Amino acid sequence: MNLNLLGYFRSGTSYRVRIALNYKGQSYSQDPVNLLEARHHDEAYRAHQPQGLVPTLQADGEDLIQSPAILEWIEESWPTPPLLPSDPRERAHVRAFAAVIGCDIHPIQNLRIMKHIKATYGLDQDGALEWARHWIHSGFEALEKLAHLHGKEGDFIFGDAPTMAEVYLVPQMYNARRFGVPLDHFPHLVRADAAATAHPAFEQAHPSNQPDAPHED
Amino acid sequence: MNLNLLGYFRSGTSYRVRIALNYKGQSYSQDPVNLLEARHHDEAYRAHQPQGLVPTLQADGEDLIQSPAILEWIEESWPTPPLLPSDPRERAHVRAFAAVIGCDIHPIQNLRIMKHIKATYGLDQDGALEWARHWIHSGFEALEKLAHLHGKEGDFIFGDAPTMAEVYLVPQMYNARRFGVPLDHFPHLVRADAAATAHPAFEQAHPSNQPDAPHED
Numbered sequence: 001m002n003l004n005l006l007g008y009f010r011s012g013t014s015y016r017v018r019i020a021l022n023y024k025g026q027s028y029s030q031d032p033v034n035l036l037e038a039r040h041h042d043e044a045y046r047a048h049q050p051q052g053l054v055p056t057l058q059a060d061g062e063d064l065i066q067s068p069a070i071l072e073w074i075e076e077s078w079p080t081p082p083l084l085p086s087d088p089r090e091r092a093h094v095r096a097f098a099a100v101i102g103c104d105i106h107p108i109q110n111l112r113i114m115k116h117i118k119a120t121y122g123l124d125q126d127g128a129l130e131w132a133r134h135w136i137h138s139g140f141e142a143l144e145k146l147a148h149l150h151g152k153e154g155d156f157i158f159g160d161a162p163t164m165a166e167v168y169l170v171p172q173m174y175n176a177r178r179f180g181v182p183l184d185h186f187p188h189l190v191r192a193d194a195a196a197t198a199h200p201a202f203e204q205a206h207p208s209n210q211p212d213a214p215h216e217d
Numbered sequence: 218m219n220l221n222l223l224g225y226f227r228s229g230t231s232y233r234v235r236i237a238l239n240y241k242g243q244s245y246s247q248d249p250v251n252l253l254e255a256r257h258h259d260e261a262y263r264a265h266q267p268q269g270l271v272p273t274l275q276a277d278g279e280d281l282i283q284s285p286a287i288l289e290w291i292e293e294s295w296p297t298p299p300l301l302p303s304d305p306r307e308r309a310h311v312r313a314f315a316a317v318i319g320c321d322i323h324p325i326q327n328l329r330i331m332k333h334i335k336a337t338y339g340l341d342q343d344g345a346l347e348w349a350r351h352w353i354h355s356g357f358e359a360l361e362k363l364a365h366l367h368g369k370e371g372d373f374i375f376g377d378a379p380t381m382a383e384v385y386l387v388p389q390m391y392n393a394r395r396f397g398v399p400l401d402h403f404p405h406l407v408r409a410d411a412a413a414t415a416h417p418a419f420e421q422a423h424p425s426n427q428p429d430a431p432h433e434d
Contacts, residue, residue, distance in 0.1 A: 050362035051317065051355075062306060068285065068320065069312035076305050088293050089279060095286035099319075100268065103285065107320045108330065116351075121338040134333075138268075145267035 001077075003028035006048060007055035008035045009210035012106055012171035013067040014055040018205035019167050020071050024078040028057075032212035035111060053112070068102050071167065083164045093150040094163045097143060101168040105139035109175070132179045140176070140186050143169070147188035155195035157188065166196040174207065218294075220245035223265060224272035225252045226427035229323055229388035230284040231272040235422035236384050237288050241295040245274075249429035252328060270329070285319050288384065300381045310367040311380045314360060318385040322356035326392070349396045357393070357403050360386070364405035372412035374405065383413040391424065 003021065005028050007014025021028050033039045033054050040052045048056040048063045057064045064070050075083050084091045107113070109132035118128050152159035156166055173193040176183065183190055196202045207213055220238065222245050224231025238245050250256045250271050257269045265273040265280045274281045281287050292300050301308045324330070326349035335345050369376035373383055390410040393400065400407050413419045424430055 050366070051321065051359040053321070059306065064306070064309045064313070066313035066316035066320070068316045069309045072289075072312055073305055073309040076308070088290060089276065089281070091293070092281045092286045092290040095289055096281065096283035099283035099285045102316075103283070103320050103324045104268065104270070107324055113325065117338075120348075121334075131337075142268040149267070 001026075002058075002060050004058040005030045005055055006033050006045070006058065008033055008040075009207040009213040011035065011054045012110075012175055013053070015171035015174070015205055015207060016067050016167050017055050017057055017070050017074075018210075019170065019202050020074045020083060022201035022204050023081065023083065023162065023167075023199075024074060026074075026078060030211055032210070034212065053110075068098075071164065075164075081161070083162070083167060085158065085163065090158070093146075094158055094165050097146050097150075097157060097165045098168040100139055100143055100146070101172045105136055105172055106168075106175075108135040109179075129179055132175075133181050136172070136176050136179065136181045139172075140181070140183075140189060144186045144188055147192070151188060155191065157192045162196050162199060162202070166192055166202070169193060170196050170202055218243075219275075219277050221275040222247045222272055223250050223262070223275065225250055225257075226424040226430040228252065228271045229327075229392055230270070232388035232391070232422055232424060233284050233384050234272050234274055234287050234291075235427075236387065236419050237291045237300060239418035239421050240298065240300065240379065240384075240416075241291060243291075243295060247428055249427070251429065285315075288381065292381075298378070300379070300384060302375065302380065307375070310363075311375055311382050314363050314367075314374060314382045315385040317356055317360055317363070318389045322353055322389055323385075323392075325352040326396075346396055349392075350398050353389070353393050353396065353398045356389075357398070357400075357406060361403045361405055364409070368405060372408065374409045379413050379416060379419070383409055383419070386410060387413050387419055 003026060005014065005017060007017065007030065009032065033045055039045060040054055046052050049065045055067065057070050064073060084094055114128045114132065117123055117131055147157050151157050154160040156162050158165055169189060170193055173189065220243060222231065222234060224234065224247065226249065250262055256262060257271055263269050266282045272284065274287050281290060301311055331345045331349065334340050334348055364374050368374050371377040373379050375382055386406060387410055390406065
């Protein structure tokens with residue numbers, strides 16, 4: 001299948017999709033969409049994704065949008081190695097962990113919301129970062145408890161291999177560090193993040209390894 | 218299976234779960250969590266759901282949280298009648314439609330965010346409603362385009378029967394009306410919402426038909 005990713009190196013949702021495709025051993029081309037130059041608001045991009053949000057994954061030319069939907073499609077298309085356990089309730093626990101990030105952390109602190117609160121409530125960059133840190137911190141508190149309640153023995157949240165939990169967690173930890181969120185109180189998250197980032201699929205998906213990342217001379 | 222829902226009559230995420238269970242013909246008991254009395258912040262509730270958000274679905278006593286995860290679990294547990302199509306890319310389109318609401322509309326305008334912007338930026342109720350209307354409106358613009366791009370012939374967004382699209386859409390339309398969002402520009406959404414709300418599974422899930430809804434004398 002021909003796969004082409006319209007995304008941005010630093011976008012957490014693009015990062016998730018890169019991780020999952022790498023983990024499944026699928027190769028893909030990339031057409032970067034420069035968010036700082038507001039290319040995602042161009043008509044040309046909005047024809048693929050009416051919200052003007054990244055990423056869009058083109059599968060044989062068909063536009064698939066919204067990373068939670070794309071990730072489920074990837075899991076259904078290439079079930080091995082799995083990113084979800086086989087037991088139905090375990091799947092629900094992994095998906096719940098992912099949804100805390102996918103619904104209640106990332107979308108609250110993404111670029112469009114930060115821009116909106118700055119423009120509407122007159123905040124400066126520090127004020128916007130305060131907002132982002134608040135929602136990341138409160139979400140991480142819940143994730144740490146979920147890891148304690150439902151996690152499994154092993155280096156990852158749900159055992160000895162990465163799952164959708166790490167597909168969502170690693171990009172959110174990257175954002176947390178950029179935004180200056182202290183991580184001392186989240187030992188489960190820090191450990192799983194370290195284990196996952198050492199995996200080649202995750203490493204190759206890192207923002208600094210993307211074609212649109214700025215390179216030092 | 219013994220199912221018990223810890224939710225709130227007006228919560229959009231609780232409403233989604235009620236719709237799906239009704240649609241699958243599953244009966245369940247309810248233990249309401251009164252959000253206006255802040256019962257979701259009680260230790261007793263947070264032991265089930267560490268974020269202090271509703272709903273929690275107890276399946277034979279096991280706590281399942283985060284409505285996107287609960288809904289996938291319901292679909293996997295009772296595949297008939299389906300709430301997702303069988304074709305993988307069609308499934309991705311339905312899930313993407315749902316995720317626009319589940320990630321980019323509802324969590325931005327839910328009670329905890331509205332409370333936070335009021336407390337932090339000194340907004341009154343009108344200012345908070347302005348915020349909610351903004352994000353609902355921009356999300357609905359994208360959904361209307363997605364319905365046009367990927368929708369199917371029929372009364373519902375994806376054909377002649379409800380899917381996860383309506384499970385998410387109907388509670389969000391209920392919120393949109395409460396918050397005074399004009400709906401004239403969203404004919405696909407209005408039509409699918411009308412078709413779905415006429416279905417007994419959706420009707421019985423309506424906030425006004427729940428045990429914790431205030432009843433007129």
